[in-house]
Amino acid sequence: MDAIVKKFEDIAVAATQPEVERPSQAEVEAAVRTLLLWIGENPQREGLLETPERVAKAYTEMFSGYGRDPADELGRTFEEVAGFDDLVIEKDITFHSHCEHHMVPIIGKAHIGYLPDGKVVGLSKLARVVDIFAQRLQTQEAMTAQIAGAIQDVLNPLGVAVIIEAEHMCMAMRGIRKQGATTITSTFTGAFRDSPEEQVRFMTLLRAGGRG
Structure with a gap:
């Protein structure tokens, strides 16, 4: 049992994310615009104007596990x-x-x-x-x-x-x-x-x- 507990302690340590400085909302949205340009899209067309903001909001929800214990x-x-x-x-x-x-x-x-x-x-x-x-x-x-x-x-x-x-x-x-x-x-x-x-x-x- 001690070996099993040690194994999961190691997993827990590996899963713990070090503190990093998170980009600002503006930087995240700029990154999304860059990806849109990279795939050949136009971030300025009507249907994509609010996409960077929506993606940032969606990521906040979909990856909320990092902030929970x-x-x-x-x-x-x-x-x-x-x-x-x-x-x-x-x-x-x-x-x-x-x-x-x-x-x-x-x-x-x-x-x-x-x-x-x-x-x-x-x-x-x-x-x-x-x-x-x-x-x-x-x-x-x-x-x-x-x-x-x-x-x-x-x-x-x-x-x-x-x-x-x-x-x-x-x-x-x-x-x-x-x-x-x-x-x-x-x-x-x-x-x-x-x-x-x-x-x-x-x-x-x-x-x-x-x-x-």
Whole structure:
């Protein structure tokens, strides 16, 4: 378990962004105009006059994860759970992220399970943790590990299971251009990592009732 905790500490450090001086709103809008010129557009035509401002506003929303800490969402837990100590699963958590290589969308679903150790967290908090990591430039592999690591570090459950299924627009829109290809990644900690039976139980419960 110590090795697992150390692994996720390393991931957390790697995901922490150093303080940098952010460009001004005017500089961001100027950069968008430069990109419009580079692709052969005219930033002065009517339909594009407000595009730089709109892009800056959209980026503020789509990449808001950099200014949020998953520990803030997971910090409030509940211990009065009538003796419940079995597997908790939240599946089909939809998200939109962006590939850090091409800055195009990643669209998918996350499935999370954990084995409580005396306390549980509100289900909406798990979805918020997904959003925090999704609203950053990402690789799917890193995002999967970051979600599991945050839950493990803050809740300290007996184990965490995270599976992500996603379509990458960098494959659908450019390069190989294969629409509909899905990438699946998983991370298991604690009891899920050490016990194949717990992994099987998690997967079986995920399949129960089908997926939305």
